[in-house]
Amino acid sequence: MTFTEELKSRNFSLYAQWLGVLSIIIGFALGIANIFHFNLLILWSIILLACSVILVFVEIPLLLRICPTSAKFDALVRTITTNYMRAGMYGVMGVFQILSVAYAASSLIAAGVVLLAAGSCYLIAALKHQDFVSSKTLGGQGVAQMIV
Template identity: 65%
Template sequence: MTLVEEFKSRNFSIYGQWTGVICIILCFALGIANIFNFHWVILFSVICLVCAFIILFIEIPLLLRICPTSPKFDAFIRRFETNYMRAAIYGVMSLIQWLSIIAKVTSLIAAAVVLLFAGLFYALAGIKGQEFQSSKTLGGQGVAQMIV
């Protein structure tokens, strides 16, 4: 299945996964950009950076095979294999970034919005009863299993 065919499949978990990839880039960039604030918004910037790395391992399953990680971390990441669990983690991450407004209004709001969209895509996939489908382009559905 090509990337275009994946998007035409109307499976919201594919949309959620690709929105998650955008979240990785956005959280990393905004986390670094806001870490230079001399305010306690630095805490939210660090959390945003940590979220970027967690999402990286959640959305790109190939990395669990090729990166040396602990069994405890692997077990944590494997919890998010269903649409509802992914919607929950994205919802929590989005809520944390929305709470950054309490400290100071910064560009972390953009991360909160995109994280919210990713969570909504996964929630829609769960509500519609769509089975979780991982993109082949990102190392899912057999690609990760080929590397032993």
């Protein structure tokens, strides 16, 4: 399945996975950009960077086989396999970034919005009883097994 076929599939878990990749990129960029404020926003920036690292391994399963990680971390990432679990994870991460507004308005809100959008897509996929499907482009559905 090519990228355009994935977009035409009407499977919201694929849409959520691509929004997750977008949130990884935005998370790294905004986390680094806001870490230089030298005030309380540094806390949200560090948490956003940590969330982005976790999301890299959650959304790109091929990296679990390539990168040396601990067994505990691998077990944690492998527990987040259903659409409901991913929706919850993205929801918590997104709400936490939106809460940065309580201190000061910053670009971290954009990361929260994208995280919530990805979580919403996973929730829609779960409510529509769509199976979780991992994108072939990102190392899902057989690509990771071919390496071993």
